[in-house]
Amino acid sequence: MILTAKAKVAGVMGWPVGHSRSPRLHGWWLDQYGIDGAYIPLAVPPDRVIDAIRALPALGLRGANVTVPHKEAALRACDRVDPVAKRIGAVNTLVVAEDGTIEGRNTDAFGFMASLKADQPAWRAEAGPAVVLGAGGASRAVLVALTDAGVPEIRLLNRTAARAEQLAAELGGPIRVMPWEEREAALSGAALLVNTTTQGMGGEPALDLHLERLPVTALVTDIVYIPLHTPLLTAAAARGNPIVDGLGMLLHQARPGFEAWFGQVPEVTPELRRFVLESL
Structure with a gap:
């Protein structure tokens, strides 16, 4: 679908990030639910990850997933970190709040x-x-x-x-x-x-x-x-x-982030599994 100026945007932050299946996964859901939004890869080197995370609100992104090697570093960049992420010692999901603050979560x-x-x-x-x-x-x-x-x-x-x-x-x-x-x-x-x-x-x-x-x-x-x-x-x-x-773990861990960014509770279906498997 064609994006509008009101499109909701999120992404995945990693280094490298080209191997990530998350854009394919979230793109499937965006198409299935007809959402005016996009999910993009964000290649961020380790020495710039804190700056990149802090820039999410200014860039208008709703949040991002965090993949290797940034999951531990992301803890330091968040204004708030949920209890599960603290126990695991890593953040894999960033959510930008209405006031521009950033919450770190772990959905693994x-x-x-x-x-x-x-x-x-x-x-x-x-x-x-x-x-x-x-x-x-x-x-x-x-x-x-x-x-x-x-x-x-x-x-x-x-x-x-x-x-x-x-x-x-x-x-x-x-x-x-x-x-x-x-x-x-x-x-x-x-x-x-x-x-x-x-x-x-x-x-x-x-x-x-x-x-x-x-x-x-x-x-x-x-x-x-x-x-x-x-x-x-x-x-x-x-x-x-x-x-x-x-x-299944890969697919289900993505659900809470998608809901937070795009306002839709997504489903993991056999069709989604087949679609993601085609890229493996």
Whole structure:
């Protein structure tokens, strides 16, 4: 559609930013709902990110998503930061208020949990322990989501144990750190397995994990979405475990920002999934 002078504009800020699927995703929603608006890529080098964020109100933007490597730096540029973003230690969504102030939010935890509920509605947080592999930025969001959902025990494993210990100490809750060498033993009795590492991503080695000790009823999910079905998900599905791919988290985390900027609650549909998959 043709934009007018009253068009609502938002974007995605990163360095580089050409790989981001967010313009395609938000562009689909803008077209579907007939909104007078645009969502644009904003290539911002790290040494200019604070200035770029502070300039959003003057440029007339409603806000922006923030992707690597700017998520942590964005915390310092906001006038307000929501409690979830503070706990995760990163901002992925910026919202410009009517008075020109900027609020930083993090919707990754929401996106992760919304994806699980949408794809596997029978899964319940209270069903049993969760095993989380990895202790990077994505892991922080997953751990916050699982803690807030009421998972009774979270077994956290990372190749660098000290990083996992630090993360558990910062977040608190039902997180129990286990040695990486015990990752298969940690699967016993689990109701959920989450891979937040890059192992299994295109160009990376597959996750070295045998699933024999994992109950066949346990839900298995991988935040990687290239490829959509990682070796972990393929192995889990072959033995009968329910699975959730990583694309859902990407799609659902975008919903709150779109609503804040464009005034429409968007839906994640099979048609949207197919449209985004075409670009992967």
